[in-house]
Amino acid sequence: MKNVIETTNVTKVYGAKGIVSTALEHIDLTVREGEFVGIMGPSGSGKSTLLNLLATIDQSTSGDIRIDGTDILGMSEKQLSTFRREKIGFIFQDYNLLDTLTVKENIWLPLALSRTPIGEMERRVDEIADKFGIRGILDKYPTQLSGGQKQRTAASRAIIARPRLILADEPTGALDSKSATDLLDSLQGLNRQDKATILMVTHDAYAASYCTRVLFLKDGRLFTELVKGDATRQAFFKKVLDVLNVFGGGVNDVI
Amino acid sequence: MTLFSVARKNIAGNFKSYLLYLVSMVFSIVIYFTFVSLQYSTEIASAIQSSRGVQSIFLQASILLILFAAVFIWYSSSFFNRRRKKEIGLYSLLGVRKRTIGWMMFYENMIMGALALAVGIVIGALLSKLFTLMMLRLLDSAVEISFALSPAAIGNTVIVFAILIVVTSIRAYLLIYRFRLIELFQAEKQAESRPKGSPIVAILAVVVLAASYWLILQPIATSQQFSITLLVFMIGVISGTYLLFRFGAVRFLLVLAKNKASYYQGVRFVGAAQLLFRMAGHVRMLTVVSLLSAVTIIAVSIGASAYYEIEREAARTAPFSYAHLSKGDKLDAEIERVITADKEHPIIAKLDIPILGTTADASELAVVPSKFTVQDVPVKLMSAATFNAIADALGRDEQVRLTGLEAAIVQPLDTDHASDDYVGRSITLKQAGEDRNVTFGRFIDERVMNWSFPDLIVVVSEELYGEFARQSAPAIYKAYKVEDERSARATSEALLGLDAKEAELTVHYAEYRGILEAGGVNLFVLGFLGLVFMAATGSIIYFKQLTEAQSDSSRYAILRNIGVSRREISISIAMQSLFVFGLPLAVGILHSALFLQVLMNFNLIGKEATIPIVMSIAAYAIIYTGYYGLTVQSCRRIVEA
Known part of the structure; x- marks a missing residue:
């Protein structure tokens, strides 16, 4: 299988002259096509930074990042924009929905940007509406939605253009347990049926247990990783909790 | 630490955010002071012989300017206060008494007002010299200009603006009392929603406008009837324009959205949705801007056409350079001798x-x-x-x-x-x-x-x-x-000095000067008011667009994350601003063209005025376009930051 993500020796340093803080150090990461990878770690461990680098929203200080075989560091601003909307679907922690557009229009955004014919756009929303349970709210505005509905809308928008890679930043962070389970089921469905490659940052061991592999970050370095293999979700959940206990201070973050 | 020094430190610390408010205050003070200086200027008084009529023109114009300054300062102070609600809320939350906060706001406003007044008068003093020069040039008069300040002008300006500043300071004092604490923190979140554009009301707006113009074109018998007609016309035009924007513009955007196949291509629909979302809040501004634009263009056109007509009018009144009725050989010979003696005007x-x-x-x-x-x-x-x-x-x-x-x-x-x-x-x-x-x-x-x-x-x-x-x-x-009859001053004076009452002596130069003075003052006053209104309309849109760019920047960040390129966002901003700028300009030009046609119909301006009118409209459109460019540039900077 092909590698969707390949990073070698990626380092990210914030700040300039004098006050410098290192967010990521020497990250080597490979994600294969069809994997559902979770990234965990305490606050400040560099999870979101890594995700932003992969989403091309942020630039690394040094190292190599290849997504779907393309080196993203040498791209121009224009190429990056095109890359972002064609190859990547991003589910943001704070939804990133435009409050001036209806749910349907928000979901349509990536398709409209790549100038998809309207018939095709209608068809795809129709397809996705039931999968994410948003048919009833298509004509509503984001301000009229609950957190779960917003998160599902954001997820729908991330996958509508059938990107090679879906990046999710704490997608269940703001959800009640029922909504969280629904969303995770949807993501798992995408991964299993549509062979979508998913990379998800999360605090939540329960959410991580849906993944096929979980990476643990600490102080900007890859700490360890867990592979689910043939284990059940419950068994994998326990293993994740065990690793989190090793973090010590990280226990608080689990809850 | 006294309250006064806290207020002073506040201003010094956040100078940048105070700057905008300060600049708008300085701006209105500069304009008013410049104008009042001209009014009291001895140079101009000496260049104008018929000074009583001119004084009354100046007085009326200065009343108009006070009104303008009041509205403009009021507007910018509410703009400024709105941005500070959160800060005030924080003081209150930290346990500062309302009374104390009120006084702090009061002092701040007073300090800023005093600062603005001082700066405004200094700049105004320099500008007034420049405008005096311009005006004397329009009057075709060569007078040395001194750099003396007029105490009467300073006194007048200080009194007018001291009143305005105290009133706004009291308003600032009361701000904390007008809201509950929770409301202060919600200051930025104002409910905006997508409006519906009724096509029937949009058509009604056009009908109201058409009827208003039809009404004013009707023959008018008495002056009482005229004032009633004018009042009905004004109400019709204002309400018609308002409805046109409120329903017509919304309708236009909704119709765009109807054609889904082209609407949902690229980032365009995001901009259209944003405009639609904002429309309810925009309508009043669009109406004000379009009507102010119309007033400006009309004022400048009237002045320009009068000035443009001066030479023709002089030529009509006195087609020959000199003409007189022959009253005996002696007088004829004497007149001829004076005229022939002038070698500069053969x-x-x-x-x-x-x-x-x-x-x-x-x-x-x-x-x-x-x-x-x-x-x-x-x-x-x-x-x-x-x-x-x-x-x-x-x-x-x-x-x-x-x-x-x-x-x-x-x-x-x-x-x-x-x-x-x-x-x-x-x-x-x-x-x-x-x-x-x-x-x-x-x-x-x-x-x-x-x-x-x-x-x-x-x-x-x-x-x-x-x-x-x-x-x-x-x-x-x-x-x-x-030759060159319009400069034959000495000969004209010599001729007019002769005892030639019986001879119906007409001198072109004298006629020309008389018309020029009236026309020059008119052009200047109207042009000055036009400039002020122009600056006001431009600033209103500019500030509004800037505030919106600030609250929109998060939306643009979202679009960037999804994969919209910088260029596409730039274009989107330019298109949205084009809508907000272009619509009132088009409506304003239409209004002014129609109204000037009305004036022509009543012979209040000459039929030959087309050229100065077109030039006035073009000049307005060019300056306005400059404002547009500036706004787009500033919005881009805010969004990209």
């Missing part, structure tokens, strides 16, 4: 114009001069040959050829008489022998000689003129055309 043409005075029965004419009985109106007879000689001397191509009882008429000065009022009609010229009934075949709208009442100049054939000339001797007018 004579181009010298002409004797014989005119026969008689009376006529003008009962067939549509219009006759008042004060005379229709059967006995004095007319001036001129032979066709004389007319042609005058046309030659004045460098015109127009020639007449008349035989028998054919005649031509010269348009009486300052009337709206047209060809239809004369051509085909006849009058009966009276003489000792047989009366002659002549028929007008031509109407001449260029002047041939100086005005005297009643102004009926009838051009007749050689034979007929000869017949009348045998009965009585003609009066001889002596006319001179000299």
Whole structure:
């Protein structure tokens, strides 16, 4: 299988002259096509930074990042924009929905940007509406939605253009347990049926247990990783909790 | 630490955010002070002979400016206060008493006001010299300008703005009392929603506007009727424009959205949705801007067309450089000597114009001069040959050829008489022998000689003129055309100093100066007001767009994350601003064009005013476009930051 993500020796340093803080150090990461990878770690461990680098929203200080075989560091601003909307679907922690557009229009955004014919756009929303349970709210505005509905809308928008890679930043962070389970089921469905490659940052061991592999970050370095293999979700959940206990201070973050 | 010093530190610390408010205050003070300085300027007073009329123009304009300053300062202070609600809320949350916060806000506003007043007067003093120069140039007058400040102007400005500043300071004091704490923290979240555009109301708006213009074009009998018509017209235009934006513009955007196949291509629909979302909040601003634009264009056009007409009007009033009635050889010779002595203005043409005075029965004419009985109106007879000689001397191509009882008429000065009022009609010229009934075949709208009442100049054939000339001797007018007549000041004064009351002496230079002064002052005052209104409208949109760019920047960040390129966002901003700028400009120009047409219909501005009107509109559009460019540039910077 092909590698969707390949990073070698990626380092990210914030700040300039004098006050410098290192967010990521020497990250080597490979994600294969069809994997559902979770990234965990305490606050400040560099999870979101890594995700932003992969989403091309942020630039690394040094190292190599290849997504779907393309080196993203040498791209121009224009190429990056095109890359972002064609190859990547991003589910943001704070939804990133435009409050001036209806749910349907928000979901349509990536398709409209790549100038998809309207018939095709209608068809795809129709397809996705039931999968994410948003048919009833298509004509509503984001301000009229609950957190779960917003998160599902954001997820729908991330996958509508059938990107090679879906990046999710704490997608269940703001959800009640029922909504969280629904969303995770949807993501798992995408991964299993549509062979979508998913990379998800999360605090939540329960959410991580849906993944096929979980990476643990600490102080900007890859700490360890867990592979689910043939284990059940419950068994994998326990293993994740065990690793989190090793973090010590990280226990608080689990809850 | 005293409250006063906290207020002072606040201003020093957040100077950048205070700057915008300060600049708008300084701006209105500069404008007002500049204008008042001109009003009290001795240089200008000395350049204008008819200073009482001019003083009243200035006074009315300065009242208008006070109104403007009040509205503008009020507007910018509420803009400023809105941005500070959260900060005030924080003080309150930290346990500062409302009274203390109120006083702090009061002091702040007072300090800023005093600062603005000082800066404004200094800048205004410099600017007023510049404007004095410009105005004297318009008046074609060479006066040395001193750099003295007028104490009366400073006093006037300080009093007016001290009142305004105290009022806004009291308003700032009361801000904390007007809201509950929770509301202060919600300051930025104002409910906006997508409006619906009713097509029926949009059509109604057009109907209201059309009816208003139809109404004002109706003939008006009494002045009382006129003020009622004008009031109804204003209400109609304001409400029609409001409804047009409120429903018409929304409708336009919704219609765009109807064609889904093209609407949902690229980032365009995001911009359209944003505009739609904002429309309810925009309508009032769009209405104000379009009407202010119209007022500005109309004011400048009136001034410009009057100024543009000066030379023509002078040429109509006094077609020759000098002209007088021959009253004996001695006076004639003396006048000629003075004119010939002026070597800088050599004579181009010298002409004797014989005119026969008689009376006529003008009962067939549509219009006759008042004060005379229709059967006995004095007319001036001129032979066709004389007319042609005058046309030659004045460098015109127009020639007449008349035989028998054919005649031509010269348009009486300052009337709206047209060809239809004369051509085909006849009058009966009276003489000792047989009366002659002549028929007008031509109407001449260029002047041939100086005005005297009643102004009926009838051009007749050689034979007929000869017949009348045998009965009585003609009066001889002596006319001179000299080079560069508009600068012949010394000769003009010398001639006017002669004892020549009987000779009906007309001097082109004197007529020209009189018209120029009135026209120059009008153009200046109207142009100045136009500039102020222009700046005001531009600033209103500018500030509004900037505030919106600030609250939109998070939306653009989202779009960037999804994969919209910087260029696409730039274009989107430019398109949205184009809508907000272009719509009121188009409506404003339309209003001004229609209203100027109304003025033309009532002969309040000349028919030849098209060129100055087009130039005024073009000048306005160019400056306005500059504002547009500036706004787009600033919005881009805010969004990209």
